[in-house]
Amino acid sequence: MINAKNSERNLQKSIPVRQAGRLGEGLEVALLLLPALLLLLVFTVWPTLNAFWLSFHRENLLGTERDWVGLSNYAEMLRDPAFWRAVGATFLFAAIVVPVQLVLGLLAALMVARPFPGVALFRTLFFLTTAVPTAVAAVAWGWYLHPIGGTLNRWLEAVGLPAQPWLTSPELALPTLAIVTAWAGVGFTAILLTAGLQQIPEDLYEAARMDGAGAWTQFWRITLPMLSPTLFLVALLTVLTSLTAFGQIHLLTRGGPMESTTVWIYRIYQDAFFNFRFSYAAAQSVALFLVLLLLAALQFRGLGRRVHYE
């Protein structure tokens, strides 16, 4: 099909009416993309612009009237200790989620990248966590992590260890949520990394083996460098998703105890839909947007240079 289409295009290029052909094709492409573009415009672009606009205003109780206040929402945000606590919690959260998810995902991918009897079963098992909706997973984790008589604590006590207040202590709640988040994401990470591993040519390993390289050396000298483009992409995705994790926090801790799990995005949610401070929440989401943009740019520039491309 694709080849036929290409040759058709080549044909068109060689004949003089190609301008008209291109225009027709452009129109066709535009028409095909239109529904997707419209959705993007209505549900992503417009709300984003609206958030920018809103962040420069202050509104009355019902949000039916607005006054232009310039940058005062941003100034307030920078002075607000609650905002900075949320920022701190967010980065601590990401600092746990990203390495845990990447290492576990890589381990899982290494296990199932090469075919062996029953590999499909293992691949399915690893991917299963991704198929569980956040809400369902959160309810199940709520049971496992119940402070008194939860499954996890019963296991701990069975082996003589003290029960832990997983979600009810401000020290443990955020790391616990981070692990739950990493658990949910590890399947998707594993799938992407498996695909990356399968792209690495087998003859590289053969050559290495002939040169007497052990498994460890092969991993460091071949697997990791060759996998780095995929790893980089996955790392970026994980950072971005961990900075915007919401469902599991909302369902398991609601930002508590003592605001220890009130991450940036949860602060925004509370300020907007709970405290009815939409314009202030808009300023915080614009700031988060800029940070995510900056992170993506930095990672592409910095990490991008060190990534090994074939």
Add this chain to the structure above:
Amino acid sequence: MLRLWLILAGIALGGLGLAQQRITIDFWHSMGGVLGEATEALVKDFNAAQNRVTVRSQFVGSYDDGLNKLRAALQAGGQGRPNVIQVYDIGARFMADSGAVLPLEDLARANNFDLSQFVPQPRNYYTVDGKLYGLAFNSSNPILYFNAQALEQAGIPYRNTWSLADLEAAARKLTIKDAAGKTTRYGLSIPIDSWFMEQFSYNSGQYFCNNENGRKARATEVTFNNPAAVAFLDTWARLVREGVAANTGRNWADSQSLFAQGQAAIAVYSTASLTGVLRQVGNRFPVRTAFYPYLRERNGTAIGGAAVYLIRGFSDEQNAASWEFIRFLLRPETQAKWIIGTGYFPVVKGVTELPSVRQAYVRQPNYTTAVRQLETSKVNTASAGCLMGGFTEIRQIVQSAIEEALRGKPAQQALDEAKQRADQVLARYNASVRQ
């Protein structure tokens, strides 16, 4: 197939014909699960009972979701706003300040409805600046839940009135620890919720916010660091640290499962939790309920739950239709059906004397606790409950303070510090109203 289409067309046409005669009003509510079914049943009864008005009910998610949808509708110039909306207790100040509400009192007076038919506490709660704004729809209060078997085994006689000191003594006696000192059964379990601090203040005759709970004038400061609230939090925290009270966090369900499994002998929930708790406990042990505790002298609790409000901007004809629905909700027979199905209590007088209600109360005496508590509560500004804006945000602050105290910060200090933050929230809210 053709027949099916004909039937469907017939229904559609019939529906159109009816819709021309009937006025349709929209009712948004936040009652899910068992409560949602009971709400839908009321709407269905109303629609079947007369042929002038059709109520179109819609479950809009949590109370906060409902308020957000209302805000969105009003921002869009009122498109799609409901005639009647259910909003939680602590939204009373906000609803009155919003200017979007048609006060119930205006309609009641215009229709010669005698306001003295209302039970005083629900009426007082939703009265803002001297005017009744909302109709208390689902009204609840907090009560004590006892594992009666544990109580009997420990030789503690059941009472329906408990001071904090008595409750503490009972909780200690009911706690069982193993040889290693680890608690195997807790004496007490309270979910971390600001509501219990609020209610303990009221029940001890104290205010949660200034200007007599915001009832004499607009509240400008919180007073949740009052002696009663401090004593309550101090006791609670001490019991948690000593392994007498369980800390299961903010999630009520996590505390309820503990109680239902017999791992906590006393618990504190809402009367609205009663049906769910009884169902969860099943035949494990008998449950007894009692009045909410107090510090020195029992004053009375405020009501919780939610009210329904009429939204402004509709035609007189539409408003009359909404009023007809409200009148239906206020009828003793409707109230009787509602409270038997839910565990809430009636908001108009004379409902508890109805035979159906009496029978239900005999069958399940635990359901009478809430009503008796209401009837025996003093009617004053403390039991009217705190009226202030920014309450949802302030509750978050109180809950953080509770968590700090449970970890060892002195209760007075935790609440004093929380007051600083809460006062800022209140000041900001008040400023946004005056603008």
